[in-house]
């Protein structure tokens with residue numbers, strides 16, 4: 001019958017997955033694990049904006065000045081940088097995936113995973129007309145965001161070249177994670193010592209990192225190359241260690257804007273640089289090339305474990321070398 005309102009099949013919520021509205025009415029998905037951990041992701045940018053442990057503590061940094069208004073990307077959480085990291089190409093900074101409205105993928109191809117997580121959502125992005133003008137490639141980008149039984153946050157990207165005329169394409173990529181920290185002066189990063197890096201503050205010149213954990217006293221913007229699958233971010237004050245586990249992502253960007261750049265960013269509080277650190281699992285030095293039909297998978301697994309040197313509960317080296 002004409003005029004009948006078309007029924008949209010709103011996805012059905014469950015105790016583990018709730019579809020709701022967030023800031024400025026943007027569609028948001030809430031993931032909840034049975035022991036109390038939770039995460040939030042906006043369909044805009046497929047952007048994780050919150051990840052809380054089972055005590056309800058927020059583990060990701062989200063700027064108090066974040067603008068939830070397209071085309072601006074949300075400042076904080078885990079922006080998706082695809083199909084271009086930074087200014088390494090002809091597209092806008094970090095590509096367009098973080099500035100697009102993704103949709104729920106209600107019929108994803110089978111997902112080879114060993115997690116029993118019920119708290120997950122599958123999102124999908126395909127190129128718009130506009131995107132195809134600037135980046136003339138056919139792709140399907142499927143992203144699964146899941147909370148593991150222990151509250152770990154897992155992001156799995158599957159990007160397939162769906163081009164039918166035989167054209168391959170290449171891209172660079174990052175999960176641009178903003179970790180919430182007590183104070184940058186209390187933070188050290190283990191796992192990147194002695195590695196080579198490109199310094200974005202020195203014309204991307206290549207250097208070799210010194211031999212012990214990274215500490216922070218000024219602006220840092222470094223692309224570490226061929227990094228281990230595990231990196232530890234130790235917050236001494238909070239007695240908490242973030243463990244970044246990554247697969248298919250050989251590089252890692254470490255970024256803190258510090259005071260001058262913080263003041264220059266309208267969507268970032270002047271003092272917020274003290275309470276965040278970006279450690280971004282990435283594929284930058286060697287762009288990923290896909291032939292038609294080929295699929296790339298990039299996995300990020302974040303966990304937050306109690307760590308206190310005095311109690312000897314956690315030795316970062318054990319975490320890095322352990323399972």
Ligand SMILES: O=P(O)(O)OC[C@H]1O[C@H](O)[C@H](O)[C@@H](O)[C@@H]1O
Pocket residue numbers: 073086093094200221222253254255278
């Ligand atoms: O402001 P954005 O476009 O989100 O970029 C924020 C930052 O992202 C990455 O960390 C880059 O290495 C930095 O050079 C850039 O400033």
